[in-house]
Every structure is written in C-alpha cells, then in structure tokens.
Amino acid sequence: MAITITRADVKRKCMISTDDNSYNAAIDDLISEMQPAIECFIAEEYLEDTSNMRLQAALKLGILELISAEFLEQMAREEGCADDFSIGSLNIAFRKDYGVQLRASGEARLQPYLKAQLPFMSDSAPKSSNAEAEPIFCEAQW
Secondary structure, three states: OOOOOOHHHHHHHOOOOOOOOOOHHHHHHHHHHHHHHHHHOEOHHHHOOOOOHHHHHHHHHHHHHHHHHHHHHHHHOOOOOOOOEEEOOEEEOOOOOHHHHHHHHHHHHHHHHEHHHOOOOOOEEEOOOOOOOOOOEEEOOO
C-alpha cells in the first residue's frame, strides 16, 4: 500500500484530541481492515502512479474520509455517545450527520478512480463460459 493512513489522520478528521488514547486500538483495527478493501476497488493505474502527488493526495483524502466516517458511525452507536444535554442556554449535541457527510465526500472523491469507472469495463461481457478456455470478451448486448 503506497498510501498511508495513520491514526493521527483519523483522529484529526474526527476531531479527537491526539492526547486521547482511548480509541487507538479501534482506529488502528479499522484502518487495517478498511484500507485494503477500499484500495481493492481503485484501479491499479491510479494507486501505482506514485509520481503524481496530487492524485495520491486525492486518493488518500478519499480513503481517509471513508475510514473516518465509519469510525464516527461506530462511535455514534456506543451507549451514551449520542446523548444531547443542555446547561442553561448551552446545548451540547453529537453531530449525527458528520459521519454521513464524510462518507458521501469520500465516495464522491474516489468515484472517478474506481475500477468500475474504467472505459468499456462495464460495456463488455464474457462471450465464452468454458472454464478450461481463456475467456473471450465481446461487446455486451444489453
């Protein structure tokens, strides 16, 4: 994996203090679980283009947003996490929509680089289904 997502990146995106170590293991596990799965859907030509720093930054940001969104959504399911409370005119509430917004942003950011977006990939279908033979592709007749 040429793209590196760190615990500090996720904490920054989720607005968690770097001094707060209570989520370290959960964040590390989520990164190691999600990053390879997300990268699996990105076309290799983009992941391997390490000389294009702007492309790599866009991919990293999209992956980071998806991982951070999942972390926030998991955190929101913890008991007591999403409780709102007020003291006088001060109201403190968990932003329930922040994870959803991050997910949408990450998905939109990565959309042009997905394998499914490659030209003609969705327009072709296997012509032969013989398991022993090499597949022959033709234009799909949808």
